[in-house]
Amino acid sequence: xxxxxxxxxxxxxxxxxxxxxxxxxxxxxxxxxxxxxxxxxxxxxxxxxxxxxxxxxxxxxxxxxxxxxxxxxxxxxxxxxxxxxxxxxxxxxxxxxxxxxxxxxxxxxxxxxxxxxxxxxxxxxxxxxxxxxxxxxxxxxxxxxxxxxxxxxxxxxxxxxxxxxxxxxxxxxxxxxxxxxxxxxxxxxxxxxxxxxxxxxxxxxxxxxxxxxxxxxxxxxxxxxxxxxxxxxxxxxxxxxxxxxxxxxxxxxxxxxxxxxxxxxxxxxxxxxxxxxxxxxxxxxxxxxxxxxxxxxxxxxxxxxxxxxxxxxxxxxxxxxxxxxxxxxxxxxxxxxxxxxxxxxxxxxxxxxxxxxxxxxxxxxxxxxxxxxxxxxxxxxxxxx
Amino acid sequence: xxxxxxxxxxxxxxxxxxxxxxxxxxxxxxxxxxxxxxxxxxxxxxxxxxxxxxxxxxxxxxxxxxxxxxxxxxxxxxxxxxxxxxxxxxxxxxxxxxxxxxxxxxxxxxxxxxxxxxxxxxxxxxxxxxxxx
Numbered sequence: 458x459x460x461x462x463x464x465x466x467x468x469x470x471x472x473x474x475x476x477x478x479x480x481x482x483x484x485x486x487x488x489x490x491x492x493x494x495x496x497x498x499x500x501x502x503x504x505x506x507x508x509x510x511x512x513x514x515x516x517x518x519x520x521x522x523x524x525x526x527x528x529x530x531x532x533x534x535x536x537x538x539x540x541x542x543x544x545x546x547x548x549x550x551x552x553x554x555x556x557x558x559x560x561x562x563x564x565x566x567x568x569x570x571x572x573x574x575x576x577x578x579x580x581x582x583x584x585x586x587x588x589x590x591x592x593x594x595x596x597x598x599x600x601x602x603x604x605x606x607x608x609x610x611x612x613x614x615x616x617x618x619x620x621x622x623x624x625x626x627x628x629x630x631x632x633x634x635x636x637x638x639x640x641x642x643x644x645x646x647x648x649x650x651x652x653x654x655x656x657x658x659x660x661x662x663x664x665x666x667x668x669x670x671x672x673x674x675x676x677x678x679x680x681x682x683x684x685x686x687x688x689x690x691x692x693x694x695x696x697x698x699x700x701x702x703x704x705x706x707x708x709x710x711x712x713x714x715x716x717x718x719x720x721x722x723x724x725x726x727x728x729x730x731x732x733x734x735x736x737x738x739x740x741x742x743x744x745x746x747x748x749x750x751x752x753x754x755x756x757x758x759x760x761x762x763x764x765x766x767x768x769x770x771x772x773x774x775x776x777x778x779x780x781x782x783x784x785x786x787x788x789x790x791x792x793x794x795x796x797x798x799x800x801x802x803x804x805x806x807x808x809x810x811x812x813x814x815x816x817x818x819x820x821x822x823x824x825x826x827x828x829x830x831x832x833x834x835x836x837x838x839x840x841x842x
Numbered sequence: 843x844x845x846x847x848x849x850x851x852x853x854x855x856x857x858x859x860x861x862x863x864x865x866x867x868x869x870x871x872x873x874x875x876x877x878x879x880x881x882x883x884x885x886x887x888x889x890x891x892x893x894x895x896x897x898x899x900x901x902x903x904x905x906x907x908x909x910x911x912x913x914x915x916x917x918x919x920x921x922x923x924x925x926x927x928x929x930x931x932x933x934x935x936x937x938x939x940x941x942x943x944x945x946x947x948x949x950x951x952x953x954x955x956x957x958x959x960x961x962x963x964x965x966x967x968x969x970x971x972x973x974x975x
Contacts, residue, residue, distance in 0.1 A: 593941055594920075594921045596918040599913075600913060604930055655915050657912040703940065705938050
């Protein structure tokens with residue numbers, strides 16, 4: 458069994474995130490990006506017969522997919538929610554391909570949207586985390602990533618300047634992305650290191666900023682993909698993995714389940730990391746990118762710091778990485794932050810990267826990361842010449 | 843006495859012995875009678891071998907800082923009294939725990955030896971924290 462070449466992403470919709478959501482609603486944002494993605498694919502709403510949705514933090518509910526589908530007016534043969542945190546959008550792509558390959562449906566709308574209102578608290582976590590994490594102040598994602606960073610620095614000698622370089626190069630990319638939240642001012646390594654320390658050793662500019670927005674992708678069968686308006690972007694490989702939820706209980710806090718997820722994705726694709734023209738690793742924090750590049754095999758374990766320092770991660774560089782700016786500069790509109798890596802890979806491979814287009818980009822690697830390096834979903838995508 | 847605003851553990855039937863021991867200022871964790879693995883946090887079955895043979899055992903309370911962070915700005919309003927040191931402590935017996943290191947933040951280091959201490963945060967709740975050994 459393989460999903461290689463069994464389905465393609467043919468349309469994307471994505472909103473420029475906003476800091477103040479005003480009168481927006483999560484369901485309203487879903488409708489906007491869904492309409493945009495369906496039109497971008499060259500399809501009509503009646504062509505959509507599969508639906509994968511992420512439940513918004515701002516408007517949660519059980520038995521969510523049918524409710525969201527009803528709002529959109531969809532008539533479906535397959536529907537589900539994907540709940541693997543920030544890995545959900547990447548996880549949706551292979552789930553859509555699997556459903557298509559199984560004959561359950563032909564065109565799957567994958568959609569995520571969320572609102573961030575100042576002062577909102579995320580819904581309570583599961584009981585064991587309320588019991589053994591929250592009393593000690595292990596609340597939210599910042600602390601876990603900070604502890605990963607400290608341990609990574611201890612084990613491998615990774616430096617603050619190396620981590621900051623990720624935010625700097627990604628900002629250079631964002632300057633060419635009209636959709637990015639932070640696209641008006643370049644950053645230097647010193648700017649990052651002089652920004653406020655939030656959770657040692659992570660500074661403000663190494664941490665994603667919550668915003669409001671949404672994104673959608675249409676994944677289609679080879680038959681439907683023939684009608685697509687843009688070049689279909691084929692799924693060549695996918696891998697998924699998780700071995701913990703709270704980082705304290707992970708087998709290793711510096712080696713993540715990205716390793717098996719990426720290995721399986723590359724194995725299915727019959728390709729290697731060095732074959733990729735662009736990479737879009739989930740970047741909730743700077744350290745996340747460094748660990749991802751190591752575990753996905755772009756460099757040796759522990760060499761992620763020197764790797765990002767020695768390579769130019771910009772769209773014009775020798776290792777184009779998160780050419781949309783990453784979530785660090787794009788902003789994190791809930792799960793749509795994770796989808797931004799997938800939409801950017803699709804956009805680049807379709808040749809629609811505009812001023813930040815990577816020349817001759819044909820193969821791309823995407824990783825989605827949920828929780829504290831918990832759920833991982835890796836994809837290898839291809840534009841066929 | 844000032845009111846305590848931070849989240850408090852609500853013991854489950856599975857975890858109650860752990861918190862009751864903490865109130866006695868004893869660190870007890872589960873150990874699997876089949877594979878001999880020490881287990882934290884409390885489970886209903888051994889997460890390693892899945893045997894139904896977990897028993898409570900008092901442990902040394904010695905450990906080391908596996909990693910830590912100084913939280914300067916907390917994600918939750920309940921911890922507005924930041925900075926505080928959040929840490930993963932690896933117990934001498936093997937398991938890792940999320941906890942706090944009660945020490946000046948600048949003194950805390952990865953791999954630093956630590957010793958358990960029991961913080962009676964309310965008359966009914968004792969949290970398991972660590973100090974430099």
